Amino acid sequence: MLLVGRGHAQRQASTWSGLRGYMLVLMPVVACCSVGWLYLSLESDVTETLVRHGEVLQQPRVFGVPCSEDYNNYKRYPGCTPQRCGRAVTDSVVTREEAQVLRRLAERGLSLGGSEGGASILDLHSGALxxxxxFVNIYRYFGEQIRGIFSEEDFHLYREVRSRIQNVIADTFGLDSSHMYLTKPTFFSRINSTAAKTTHDEYWHPHIDKETYGSFDYTSLLYLSDYEIDFGGGRFIFMDADGNRTVEPRVGELGWG
Known part of the structure; x- marks a missing residue:
């Protein structure tokens, strides 16, 4: 999910209906960021719709937030740590066709396993499934069978998309992309309406990546499903002191912060 800083919010569950929701979560390591919370919800207390499903953003829609003072407790890196913080959404980094290829890649990988609860992940870097x-390591668990699941073309597109996302984050916050590095986890996520069986399935809680993973400073989320077509509920919400801002995602839409 997108990186956010410190804030306050109550825990609320979201409701998913219809087909499954897929997304790709990438977490490049740099230093800094923003104030607020992030969660997925169907609740009606949203004060502003930042992006509606029918909108196609050819340029990033960016809104700034104050940088959290918490980041003064972490080492800063010249050319990498930004001087401004915020959130952004765009449809111009990944085409709809490329997103559909990534979704098929995720579907093939997740078909090898899947959670008993509502949230399943596939991490191509670590092999976690x-x-x-x-969780099992797909490369050890399935061995040579994996060669028939993923192709070199799949991995080429995956690396290309990762590079584009890294560059757009750098451009947005005035960073040097060569100083940014990808950390773990970097994963595909599939969420459906199955009841949670473990804490890993409880995707709906307000979420702060920096508190969960100390090495994370930015996170991006690329949607591979359409809101109100592939799934209902589960909108993407930035939670801030001055109100909530929601995104109604579409295939190929990228959010980061």
Whole structure:
């Protein structure tokens, strides 16, 4: 999910209906960021719709937020740590066709396992795959069978998309993209309406990546499903002191912060 800083929000569940929602979450390491919370919800207390499903953003829609003072407690890196913070959304980094290819890649990988609860992940870097109530390493667990699941073309597109996302984050916040590095986890996520079986399935809680993973400073989320077509509920919400801002995602839409 997108990186956010410190804030306050109550925990609220969201409701998913219809087909499954897929997304790709990338977490490049740099230093800094923003104030607020992030969660997925169907609740009606949203004060502003930042991006509606029918909108196609050819240029990033960016809004600034004050940088959290918490980041003064972390080492800063010249040319990497930004002087401004915010959130952004665009449809111009990944085409709809490329997003559909990535979704098929995720579907093939997740078909090898899947969580007993509502949230399943596939991490191509570490090999982590949800299976029942635990995780397995697909490269060790399936061995040579993996060669028939993923192709070189799949990995080429995956690397290309990762590079584009890294560059747009750098451009947005005035960073040197060569100083940014990808950390773990970097994963595909599939969420459906199955009841949660473990804490890993409880995707709906307000979320602060910096508190969960100390090495994270930015996170991006690329949607591979359409709101109100592939799934209902589960909108993407930035939670800030001055109100909530929601995104009604579409295939190929990228959010970061």
């Amino acid at each position: 949800s299976m029942g109530k635990q």
